[in-house]
Amino acid sequence: MVPIWTRKVAIRPSSKPVVTFFSSDPNPSARPLPTSIVVRSLSAEPLASCHGFGMPRERSPVKTARYLLDEMPVPDFRTCNQRIRAHTSGRDYQASLSVFVRMLGARLRPDGFALAAVVKSAAALRVAGHARAVHGFAVKAGFAGIVAVQKAMIDMYAGFGALRDACQVFEEVGHRDSVTWNVLLTGYARTGLSEDAMRLFHSMHGCGVEGVKPTAVTIAVILPVIAKLNVLKTGQGVHAYVIKIGLDTDTLVGNALVSMYAKCGSIIDDAHKVFSLISSKDTVSWNSLIGGYSQCGLFAEAFRLFSRMVSMNFLPNDTTLVTVLPICAFTEGGWHRGNEFHCYILRHGLDVQLSICNSLLTHYSKVGDMKRAEYIFGRLDSWDLVTWNTMIAGYAINGWTSKALDLLQQLLIGSTKPDSVTFLSILPVCAQLYDVEGGRKIHGYVIRQNLLCQETSLGNAIVDFYGRCGDIVDALQTFRGINKKDIISWNTMLSACINNEQLEKFADLLTQMICEGIQPDSVTILSVLRASTTYGIRKVREAHAYSFRAGFVSHITVGNAILDAYAKCGSTEGAHRTFLNLTGRNVITGNTMISGYLKHGRSEDAEMVFGQMCEKDLTTWNLMVQAYAQNDCSDLAFTLFHQLQSEGMRPDALSIMSILPACARLASPCLVRQCHGYVIRTSLYDIHLEGALLDSYSKCGSLDDAYKLFQASPKKDLVTFTAMLGGYAMHGLAEEAIRVFSDMLEAHVKPDHVIMTAVLSACSHAGLIDVGWRLFKSTIEIHGIRPTMEHYACMVDLLARRGQLIEAYEFILDMPCEANANVWGTLLGACKIHKEVEIGRMVADHLFDAEAENIGNYVVMSNIYAADGRWEGVEQVRRLMKTRDLKKPAGCSWLEVSMKRHVFVAGDLSHPQRTFIYSTLRTLDQLMKEPMERICIRAN
Structure with a gap:
């Protein structure tokens, strides 16, 4: 049965x-x-x-x-x-x-x-x-004594992470061969116990049992462990052993050696040589070397190697595509290269593999083609967490903030749960939008998830989010709640304190950090240097000394920060000494020195540094163009602007804003139009650049062009309204200026002290006393703006232009603060217009004390005396000028003919066409006199 x-x-x-x-x-x-x-x-x-x-x-x-x-x-x-x-x-x-x-x-x-x-x-x-x-x-x-069963048991326990049980079985094995050692070694490597794996490898190598020695599998297992520990010398020792036992041409060992050298940063010297010695290369061999070049940032070399691989009839596999696709964005023509890979994937039906689709999403996100990324994302049958994270990060880095937040909401609704990578991508978006409420919701979700709470990197990101949003209290509370704080945690909190000007908390945290035995790193020193500039040059020197003792000065970022700190504290000599002693200078070093010199008026030193720089970036050129444009060196500014383009660089928004003052100084609307055309062609939309164009058109007298640009602006802000209103005010068009101001208030744009100065100036030029007084009172009562000296000067000018000089003088005396030279100078100019000698004399006394070196005040007062026939007063002013060694500068004028500027200074005979010019002037003078002589003859 x-x-x-x-x-x-x-x-x-x-x-x-x-x-x-x-x-x-x-x-x-x-x-x-x-x-x-x-x-x-x-x-x-x-x-x-x-x-x-x-x-x-x-x-x-x-x-x-x-x-x-x-x-x-x-x-x-x-x-x-x-x-x-x-x-x-x-x-x-x-x-x-x-x-x-x-x-x-x-x-x-x-x-x-x-x-x-x-x-x-x-x-x-x-x-x-x-x-x-x-x-x-x-x-x-x-x-239990059967070797095959024991090996299986060791592998089983190692797979579960129960290495203690695996070791116990290993100890019970009577005759341990190489395979037995390899099984346990693989378990240690797989579990991530790298140091224990290294000890086991050394034990195997030195056990002395006949027939037991590292095999190709042993080497292939231990080399990734060495790469993870980043111990290149140990890897080279293993390589020497491999050569000794004749495994250097083995494909499995060769691939592991290539990968190890690449991950340890020795891609050209060692990885490539090992690759060339592999007798039978396979696709894994090529993938290892390509991945090594990619990890070291040698993207062009990685692509050349990929082309060589394909030319030798090695078909790329999934790993090849996943390795190469993300680096397309870092090479020239990256979008087109990625598109070619996409076509290859479609032709071979590989678009059904999720890992490859995720790599495509990464590529299109990096090149900014989120429309294509959305198309791929929408066609997928299933998504894993990597897919969601890639799309969220892509939206975030490309500025599609609302879509990033919407996609996170969809992820939270579904069955897939977000991880720390998800929130590390989305938190900067919340900080960028100042979405404190959204960030708090994310923080609340993290608190409710035990695993996420243990992620130190995520806690650091939340601290950074609160710091960027100005919520230093929540940032500090989150920081204290991080269980395992690392140096990044402390640096993030210290940076948040600096960004929010919480210097006392910064000092307390720094002291606490050192007391807990955590040594500052180079990032900490950067925060300390930023804080030291607030305290003055003494603290900068202390930070510099500590950086020198700790060996951080050799870090180029720290060296540049020290230069910047000295420059901000006004110690250009300290910056210069540090600059001379700094090794490994880069472009940022030169830019920092140029910026520091220009800030303190040392343009010659800035030119010297500029001339010595072997490598210049666009920031370098922009700094010098801006310096020349702002220091009345328009010709040099335009020369540099053309030279940077001849160097193959494309001007950005800052470049155009740097050259526009030179265009405005020449009063050339043609040059401004050229800049405007370039902005349109290159799509350099920037609200500050738009304001600069408006201001330049206005200074060149082309208000029609300015108004067209103002009307075409899709999003008008305070900068745009100020530029347009200032242009009208500059040309005395008070009604138009007041209309722009009214439009701004209707658009719910809050005014500041700059635009209030402009609209008050427009009222003063037009003599609109009542409107001007009403606006001046609204400055405090409605808009909550404390009047500045410019506002008081406008009101003095408003009164003085209507001849109310006594009222203007009393207004100055009743000001809540002491008037500066600008306010007194405004009234003195009005006294000249209205020939008011006595008030002018009292005003001049204030001005001669406030601005003793300003010769214009002396000239105005002398003219007031002369207009009233008080020659003794004229003589008195001239004696005062002679005593103070003041000389009146020569008058200057210029005009533009055929895109070339001609400058004329009184008494100057340096113009190359002066003979022709003076001959023409004599002819014109004679022609002007002839009709007058004829009129006189007829009258007689």
Whole structure:
């Protein structure tokens, strides 16, 4: 009679469900086995998921046939052993375990190889209960000493991360061969215990057992560990051993060596040489070298290597595409290269693989083509977390902030849960939008997730978010809640304090950091240098001294920050000494020195540094163009502006804003139009650049062009309104200026002191006293702006232009603060117009004290005396000028003919065409006199 085996599940109240087996055959098979060791250790739930225990609800025809086969009577133990090994080889681990359990129920004994296959299946199913049950069976059934089973046990425990159990089995192995060592070594490497893996490798190498030595597999396992530890010398030692035992041409070892050298940064010297020695290169060999070049930032070389790989008939695989696609954006014509890869992927039907699609999303995000990225994202059948994170990060880095937040909302609604990478991408978006409420919601979500709370990097990002939004209290609270603070945590909090001008908290935190034994790094020093500029030059020197003692001065970023700190404190000499002693200067070093020199009026020194710089970027050229334009050196400014373009650089918005003052100084609307045309052609939309163009058109007298630009502006802000209103005010068009001001208020744009100065100036030029007084009062009462000296000067000018000089003088005396030279000078000019000598004399006394070196005040007062015939007063002013060694500068005028500027100074005979010019002037003078002589003759 063939025994029919059934299953019965007995559930005990105080334990997990236990599976027991009962036979209908009173004479079971010989060689009884302790089946309860296994069956009592396996819970009903995981066994039910194994093949042969319970019919699934939906089953394919193949699985249904296998289920029916399992329900058939159990064959002999040889057939079962073969079936177990076959199932395991075919990766049908559930079926393998099912046959094993049924064998135990039939009291059939598996052989050692079958049991090793069972162990492998238990490990693959990732069910720890199954694994330990099988181990218990192996021990009690006498299989524990079989080498194949022991190796499988070591691999199984290592796969679960139970390295203590794996080591225990390893110690029980009688004869450990290289494979046994490799299995345990692989477990350490896989678990991330790199230092333990290195110790085990050294133990294997020095065990002294005959026949036990590192093999190609050993080398392939240990080299990634060395790369992770970044110990190049150790890797070179292993390489020497590889050469000694003759494995240097082995493909597996060669690939591992290439990858190790690449990750340790020795791509050209070592990785490429090892690659050339590999006798039988495969696609993995090429991928390792291409990936190495990519990791070292040598993107052009990586592409050349990829082209060489394809030319040698090596077809790129998934890893190749995933490696090459993300670096397309960093090369010239990156979008087109990525598009070619996309076409290749479509032709070969690889667009169904999620890893490749994720790489495509990364590429299009980096090149800014989010429309194409959206198209790929929308066509995917499924998304993993990498897909979501890539799209969110792509939206964030390309400025599509609202879409990034919307996509995060969709992710939170779905079944896929975000990780720290998700929030590391989205938090900067919230900071950029000053969306404090949105950031707090993210913070709340993180707090509710235990795993996310333990992420130090995420805590640092939240601290940075609060710091950028100005919420220093929440930033400090979040910082204190980080369990494992690293140096980045402290640096982020210190930077937040500096950005929010919390210098006392900054000092306290820095002291606390040092007391806790955390040594500052170069980033910490950058924050300290920023803070020291507030305290003065003494603190800058202290920070410089500490940086020198700690060896941070050799870091170019720290050196540049020291230069900048000295320059901001006005110590250009200190900056110059540091500059001379600084090694490894770069473009930023030169730019910092040029900026510092220009800020303190040392343009010659700035020119010297500019001339000595071997490498210049666009910032360098912009600084010098701006310096020349602002220091009345328009010709040099235009020369440099053309030279930077001849160097192959494209002017940016700052370049145009730097050259526009030179165009305005020449009063050349043609030059301003050229700049405007360039802005339109290159799509350099910038609200500040728009304001600069408006101001330049106005200064050149081209108000029509200014108004057209103002009307075409899609988004008018305070800068735009100020530029347009200032242009009208400059030309005395008060009504138009007041209309622009009214339009601004209707657009709910809040005025500042600059635009209030402009509109008051317009009223003063037009003599609109009532309107001017009303606007002046609204400055405080409505707009909450404290009047400045410019506002008071406008009101003095408003009164003085209407001849109310006494009222203007009394207004100055009643000011809540002492009037400056600008206010007194405004009244003195009005006294000249209205020939008011006495008030002018009192005003001049104030001016001669406030601006003793300004010769214009003396000239105006002298003219006031002369107009009233008070020659003694004129003589008195001239004696005062002579005593103070003041001389009146020569008058200057210029005009532009055929795009060339001609300058004329009184008494100057340096113009190359002066002979022709003076001859023409004499002719014109003669022609003007002839009609007058004829008129006189006729009258006689």
